[in-house]
Amino acid sequence: MFMSQYIDQINQAIYSQSNITSMPDYQKMTKEKFLSVVELMGKISVSKERLDQLSDASLAIWDILLHEIEFSQIFTREMNKSGIQMNEDEGNEKSEVNREIQEILNLKSYQDNPEKYVRSHLDQIIPLILYAWSIANKPQFPKDTQIVALLLVIHSHDKGLLEQVRTGEGKTLIVGLIAAFLALCGHAVDIVSSNRDLAIEGEQKCRSFFQLLKLESGHICSENDEVNHQSYRSDLNTSQGNIVYGEVGTFQRDILEEEFNSKKIFGKRYENRNKSLIVDEVDNMCLDKARHVLYLSHEIESLKWLETLFINIWAAVLRTEMSNSDDISEHIKDISQGYLDRI
Secondary structure: OOOHHHHHHHHHHHOOHHHHHOOOHHHOOOHHHHHHHHHHHOOOOOOHHHHHHHHOOOHHHHHHHHHHHHHHHHHHHHHHHOOOOOOOOHHHHHHHHHHHHHHHHHOHHHHHOHHHHHHHOHHHHHHHHHHHHHHHOOOOOOOHHHHHHHHHHHHOOOOOOOOOOOOOOOHHHHHHHHHHHHHHOOOEEEEEEOOHHHHHHHHHHHHHHHHHOOOEEEEOOOOOHHHHHHHHOOOOOOOOOEEEEEEHHHHHHHHHHHHHOOOOOOOOOOOOOOEEEEEOOHHHHHHHOOOOOOOOOOOOHHHHHHHHHHHHHHHHHHHOOOOOHHHHHHHHHHHHHHHHHHO
């Protein structure tokens, strides 16, 4: 009864003449799909506030909603067939994921060679990763485009891969799925973002997902360098790798500090693990910022002996009165000669 009160309101909103004529065909939804959405929503708990929001949604949003509901039902059914009970209680769902992943991490075959185990059990690992995301980010479930992006990375084993997705298709989710898979393979995963805010936001959005899979994650965008460096220093006693987000300049700085200033920033992170690099908005780094150069600022110890000399030169310059700009070179010669005579 509660649902039926909104059917006419929603139907009128999404099928108004202005909506239909201004929208491309691929974004339009048939009456059958609309009725399917209403039927499916009648089987789940929906608040009045949510229905008020949906009544103003575009056809594209409703089409995505239908896809996610249908896909979620198919996924639940297949998981149940596999013996994994999809409990509606969120706490139990998280416990189930934790139990599943811990059983895998405890296997000797996984500990001996994480990558070999993961790639030989893709039918077990991929559904677990997708399920973990859906639990950590309810009610969001990875869409077809995002799943295909993950599968392409898995297929391109030992090769570089360039992927292009449209704006709004969920790059944050795609990057998170790929990072989780590579970390479960035992890799040290670095994710390069185009700016500091995106790196922080990406890590925060995926943190609960990584934690469900017992993966360590962090970012190197803090004002405190020591806090940043701790993100690199994961527990090397675990078979799974860890995930670090950062901006390209921050990674550059840390590499230069380690290699040229002999600072121990990375610890043994890259010595004992395979390395994987994920670059978000690669065109920004390789084209827009291709000519950017990073310089490390540092103190030159010997300059302290010249400090008094510089102060005296500056004081002499300030004491000199110049009425004609043409006399500047003569004054410079006089000041220079004066100090040379004192040495």
